[in-house]
Amino acid sequence: MSHIHNFNAGPAVLPAEVIAQIQAELPNYHQCGISILESSHRSKEYEALNQRAMERVKRLLGLGDSHQIGFLQGGASHQFAMLPMNVLQPGRSGAYVLTGVWAEKAYEEAGRIGSAHIAASSKPDNYATLPAPAMWQVAPDAAYVHITSNNTIYGTQWATLPTASQPLVVDMSSDIGSRPIDASNIAMIYAGAQKNLGPAGVTVVAIHNDFLAQMHTNVPTILRYQTHLAAQSLYNTPPVFSVYVLDLVLAWIEALGLDNLAARNAHKAQLVYDVIDQSGGFYRGHSAVDARSQMNVVFRLPDADLEKKFLASASSHGMIGLAGHRIIGGLRASLYNALPVTSAQALAQLMQEFQRTHG
Template identity: 60%
Template sequence: MSTIYNFNAGPAILPASVLERAQHELRDYQRCGMSILEMSHRSPEYEAINAEAAERLKRLLGVGNEYHVLFLQGGASLQFAMLPLNFLPPGASADYLITGAWAEKAYEEALRVGQAREAASTAANGYRSVPSQADIALDPHAAYVHITSNETIQGIQWHTWPDVGDRPLVADMSSDILSRPLETQRFALIYAGAQKNLGPAGVTVVVIRDSFLQSASSNLPTMLRYATHVKNRSLYNTPPVFAVYMVNLVLGWIEEQGGLAAIAERNQRKAATLYQVIDTSGGFYRGHAERDHRSLMNVTFRLPDEALEKRFVTEASARGMVGLAGHRSVGGIRASIYNAMDQEGCDALAEFMIDFMRRNG
């Protein structure tokens, strides 16, 4: 099998060792005589996987029993609605910090449920940065404050968390969860679709502080209540068994790499490799995000014209580098370099970028 460097934004690259282990265990999981895909979610084998994944995630995040870990379905898009349904009571309001396409979607969905405020937005500068603290106007009585920690489409990332006082801070971390050490205690709730840094598509991780959970509405359909899933340890209905199994393997892989501090160092080095080429290209490559707000997960940039961008994507693909076309809404180039992308892949892309510029600049 030839080497392919997978720069897709999601579903995204997974660690090779994780895929190999899943392949090895696929037909016969731990000598049970059947595949994990066939097992009951009530079996002791799956319940052990579910519990181990939750404990591994808590360990990596540095939290204990004051937080609950849930494995849900519906993607982050369901969380856009499930969050306000649980925590935005009638007469209250929630604050949203709008930093890109995904933050917009979360805000728009909250407006369908109740009162939501745009407490800050960087739309005016084309979503090239996150708002400064001075530009954030918070409601002193906000039910919660919502941020999107990393915007995959625009390639911007929060590197310093906003000060929200004693208001509950909530984050969509779908595209950068476990990519760096996290002050988890600052957050009342974190949610993340798994298909970028945690595993395959099909499961969404929610990490929720118990004290925040106590304020959730109980007047909701059973499946839309976080309390239902906490009480049943994510086993109220049939969970996405194989996806959770894969998340557990990826969490184990992160621990083997040295945890979040080691992963962060690796990610910073990878991103620096690509941003260095952009910054020294004399304007041939133009990064979208302002330097202080650049994503370490999604490197977004433009070339002098769209024809060159199409040629760039075509030639890169021919060299085994796939998934580099920017999101259809903005165009350009996007290299997604999540945890499982290794330095070798970033070096290969950087070398191609330099060669392409030499031939077309």
């Protein structure tokens, strides 16, 4: 189905090479005579795979022995609760920078478990901007500052990750592995894999040793980060197939080179933003220009009827996943790592053509 341009927001497009490799080695993983789906998570093949994937994540994020990696289940939403459970001791509060609905959800979960406060919010701008770090109000009892690096629904992204006075926790679900970052001083990163790094079912977590060491243990075993990230062996059955695909996508990124991939991602986004900017207001981007996301381009047409027609036209050109999130409507083009440049070109061309015929 190579004629499909997959702009889904997640689960999302995977590299064609990875799909082909999964297909080729599915019946007989690494000459074991069985598929990876049927392998024990205690087998030497899976242990090697799990270890390899953790090392690749560390390389991707530029991390060394300072951080531990875990592959957890329950999605990024699970992390919204697990983080405060593990970190918010009595007398400590979680500081949240609200830049979208996912950040709101993370904040609400923290409030159900302990004390949480809003350090800054761009809600009054309908999340079209990002609050300047100099204006954040982080309470003195903050145990961490939580941010979202890319706001999937509103199409905003921190061009460079802000720093914080307290340990920084980053929900990187929709831009992990899309560009080089300096993560060495980040206390914790978490990201559902299903946008940039692989399939649904696995959430990548990286935690700094110091942050991990401070976590309290009065938490059910399965919900403790230390159970999963500080132990010598796997505590329970991990999502084996999802980790397998994650490893293949990470290998694909390494082969391409993260700098090349980042340049490619920037180019794809530019193709679409250029059409918006040159459309004389026919297309209107949601995000403020200086907060634009390279992962999710969120935009509107002059009215709902034209948006419907545009979606129908896109569909007839093999373009799927372009309807905006139900919270804000309009259009959203998700341009994750595995989306080919040709798909972004096809979308840019269709947008120009559509304006010519309907503008």
